[in-house]
Amino acid sequence: MSMASRAASAPEHATPQPASKAKPSKTRRHGKLRRHLANIYRLTIKELRSIRADPIMLVLVAYTFTFAVYATATGAKTEATNLSIGIVDEDHSDLSHQIADGLTPPTFRSVTEIGANEIDASMDSQRFLFVIEIPPKFQENILAGRKASVQVNIDATAVAQAFNGKMYIENVIVNYVTQFITRREGAMGEPVKIVTRAKFNPNLNSSWFNSVMQVINNLTMLAIILTGAALIREREQGTVEHLLVMPVVPGEIMLSKILANGMVILAAAQLSLLFVVQGWLQVPIAGSPLLFLFGSCFYVFTVAALGILLGTIASTMGQFGLLAIPVILVMMLLSGTQTPMESMPVWLQYLMNVISPTPHFVVFAQDVLYRGAGLSIVWPEILAMAVIGAVYFAFALRRFRHVIFGS
Structure with missing residues (x-):
């Protein structure tokens, strides 16, 4: 080949085309994304196998x-049911018997009639939670328009x-006394009758x-607990050092732990909602279980990120x-599951809605499961959980890089 032809061909190879430069860059980005997803998938499978190998934890989740x-649900009732009650009837009138x-x-429970001298002893021994004492001439005083009183002793x-x-x-006492008076005097009854209807x-x-x-x-x-314990367990056993020599990044490790434990918890919660709440307890679910599952994904991601964060703070x-x-x-x-949010101080309500995803999830769950609300109503709560979850995840990732990877 002549020197002229070699010189002429040199510029073709020295200056690549712009299109050929952009294409490898785009291909590299796609390859990098596929590599991240593959790493997250393999690490998630590892976490699921670790969960499967721990029968005690599986029993705990099932229980x-x-x-x-x-x-x-059945043992912590707050309404009055099956209460023990005694009555001291010193009037022995039609009205006292009706009460x-x-x-x-x-x-x-069935009302037990006792004597006045038995009140203190029966309540001290926890035989009765309530003792009603109806005095002599109670009915006579009611009909005569005189002041009458009934004593109720309460433990x-x-x-x-x-x-x-x-x-x-x-x-009960007010209603029966009112009915007794109206029947005796031939009155028309109460001028206003209040009818209460409880929805949901x-x-x-x-x-x-x-x-x-x-x-x-x-x-x-x-x-x-599960996400934080998964990290602590690897740190105590020394297996977390194995990850340091693998071609993985901290975000992939965190996501795998959140995904693996989150899938187990969400599956258990959905089965509990279907078989325990609806089937065993016969609680009607008005809304869509799929929408509840969709919102639960955001919530579990948020609290699992919090678990990782706590796992980076604790060393054992x-x-x-x-x-x-x-x-x-x-x-x-302070989420609304035990006491209403409205009963808390205003500043505490604001603080919990800013730093905790649980109040938003409680409102979301009640709207969906009790009232049958759709996505158009509950989307602000889902958005709030997503924002709080992003903040938790970013902060946990920073701590994870510093504590585990030393960067």
Whole structure:
């Protein structure tokens, strides 16, 4: 080949075309994304195998979303049911007998008539929670328009039942006295009759509320504990050092732990909602379970990121437990699952809605499962959970890089 032809051909190879330069760059980006996804997939499979190899943890998850939900829903009732009550009837009139007959199951057990000298002893021995004392000439004083009184003795050590039962006893006495007077005097009855209709829970059954709220509490607890414990376990066993020599980045490790534990928890929660809440407890679900699952994904991602964050702060499993317990308790107690958010101070409501995803998830779950709300109504709560989750994940990722990778 001549020198002229070699010189002429040199510029062709020295100056590549712009299109050929852009194409490899785009291909490299796609290849990098595929490599990240492949790493996350393989690490997630590793985490799932680790969960499968821990039968104690699987039993804990199964128990938490089955018997724990049922026991909390049926055993922690706040309404007045099956209350023990005695009555001291010193009047022995038609009105006193009607009042005694009006205290019926299931709110009260069968009324037991006792003597006045038995009141203190029976309440001290916890035989009765309530004792009603109707004085002599009670009916006579009512008909004569004179002042009449009934004494109700209450064992207030059982605060919730004492308050609810007291209100029910007051209503029974007032209603029967009013009916007795109107019948004797030939009156037309009460001029105004109030009819109350309770929506979404007509019988005011607390198990309908407690069961769903317990599922939410269990989601919170297990998402934090399982993800944080997975990180602590690897740090204590030294297997986390194996990841340092692998071609993986901190974000891939975090996402794999969140995905693996999140999938297990979400599957258990959905099965609990279907078989325990709807099937076993007979709680009607008005909304879409799929929409609830969709919103739960954002919530589990957020609290799992919080679990990773706590796992980077603690260095041992004991420290993690001591750190996680107060965080979980605060999130549960100030979320609306135990007490209404409206009963808290305004500044505390604002603070919890800013730093915690749990109040948003409680509102989301109640709107979807109780009221049948659609995505057009609950999207602000999903957005709030997503924003809080992004902040938690970013902060946890920074801590993870610093603690585990030393960068």
